[in-house]
Amino acid sequence: MTDEPTSPTVAPTESETVGEGVARVHAGSDPDFRSAVAALTALVEAALDAHHRVETLVDVADEHGQRVATWSGLRREGVLRGVTLDGATADRVVYSRLADDPPVSDPQGFRSLLNSFLPRKRAISQMLLRDGDGRVLLCQLTYKQDWDLPGGVVEVGESPQLAVSREVEEELGLAVPAGDLLLTDWLPPWGGWDDALCLVFDGGVHEATLLDRVVRQEREIRQVAFLTPDQLADRAADFTARRVQAAVDALAKDRPAYAESGRPA
16 A cells, blocks of 8 residues: 545544443544554554454545555444434445454565455456357246346356356356356446446357256246257347357457457457
């Protein structure tokens, strides 16, 4: 981290015990950034002498206050929505430090601090399965009308390539190892979802009788079928149809591609 410019912010003046072994920092006013960081750091260290956890709540609109908390060695945990403090209701960002957290001067501690506030992006893995006629296997999902490629969200710490094989086995009862990556498709924010990266892996060519082996996870999958491009256009959302076509094109060119909402970038 590099030096921050001085700017009006909030500097800590006291803390209180809010639970067994938990202290919460309260803040006062200090226009100097470095002074605010030094004061908060000292207060946190003092509170950790008698508590296992020290936390502070920063308004989501107070970006400078959030930097002060970070520079003081507190890890960002998330957003506490609709909390009322000092008579005002707002969303607050929760920062904390535990007594046994590695110090920021330690490489592991510094990496953990960075990891707590750096951006994270959702990843989705899907599989392109085809039959001998070039049709693509798609699923109609229970939670939307549109059809989509089989796959799902990659779990934290999970390989995207292993994730798609896991999802295909869970949703369709098919054990299909994922092949090469065909497409990386960036999905912009949409309908309440944050943006995400969708990774499409090659699932190979199969006999049409593959459908006879499908065991649908009925909670998520209504139907499964091999679809022609025309059928896909009728049943899938336009961005899904573009993504499938981009993956098919990448396969034909024998090199992975990048797209944004299915459109080559």
